[in-house]
Amino acid sequence: MKRPAVALSLALLSFFCGGGTLHAQDLVIKNVRVVVGNGTVIERGSITIAGGKITAVSAAASNAANAIDANGMSALPGFIDAHRHVNTGPDEKKEMQALLDAGYTTILSGGGPADGNITLRDHIDSGKIRGPRIIPSARLDLADSTPDKVRAETQAIAKLGVKWIGEIALTPKPGPTPKEMENLRALLDEAKKTGARVQIHAVSPQTMMAAVDAGVKYLVHTPHFGWLPFDDAKREAAAGVKQLSTIGFGVPVFGVFANDNNPRFRDGKPWPESILQGDGRGQEAGYKAVNARTSWDAGVIYGYGTDTNYDPKAGLAHELKTLNLMFSVQDIVKLMGPNTASYIEMSNELGTLEAGKQADIVLVEGNPFDGYWNLLNTRLVLKGGVVVSDQRK
8 A cells, every 4th residue: 555645654753753733734535435425435536635624526536746545445524423421531632542543533522511521622622632523512400400590501501612512311201390391491492592502312202202392403312212103203303303323322332341241231331230221121222223213214314423431443333333233334324424414513514525524534444335344444534634543554
């Protein structure tokens, strides 16, 4: 495999050896399979980058000197996790690099604490550490609050400059309490004044529809307590609701927390008895997978989120293998790219490899359409035109 031009290689060497922040370079990725993300695939093309953005995607051959020869690789839009638990801390440098190495270039925090999210974002934006683009969020409780308190907390979150409110749970069974719904309506009303986006954890069909009917536009989870009726999913789509997958919830994890062949829940505790508010024997996994396809077929804008905080590549593999039960790789590319960019309201910048978009690009070995597992073969990751992970041999 050919290497980048000498100037680019020296810059990368300086960067990865701690020689300072590497700025976006004008370069070309050539001889690459371009998975645009909008359904188009260019089997052998090139991507031109300038000023941190994609300026051209073409099927024509490139003779550019300052080029990365990606022969045998596929380029996809940088991965977005719209519900990942991240925060500042002593291991943030290692944790953020692991996210980049897995292919993630944008993370919508799973729900704060907001000040820690802001600090982490600032550490990355200032160049103190490398990491994905961090979108902070804040937590808010509806069960033990009042409308006045909810309104005050919403205003306080706005003063922090945080636009996303998450980790908002509603009682799944038998459904939200009158108090929760009163507080939710106050939250939605106040959020309109501040421009905040309200995300709800609605993990049963009845709770999901209560949230939809109240005017919620962002749902973090696919329901895992009971089957979602297709008519309800169509109502969800008609309301313009956007929803995240997180369907690996309930599916046993192997080999991440210990290599003892024992199934574990996503927090490392025994599966299935430690599943939160579980129905028993892990049937939540079945509900989620089928309900995911129901929402998709009904026309819901269905995006990608893991709701995890363990090893990013393991979390990616876990979510992908579960999605693969119900979705083709073609669907998964749409789900992870343009749909998730739509969820985080950044469709004009992310989600597809098109001129004018941010040069957030993942190069993987092989062809992802041969199997979702090739999405795990990350070789090179660019964020805003900057090479932030180089795993080529």
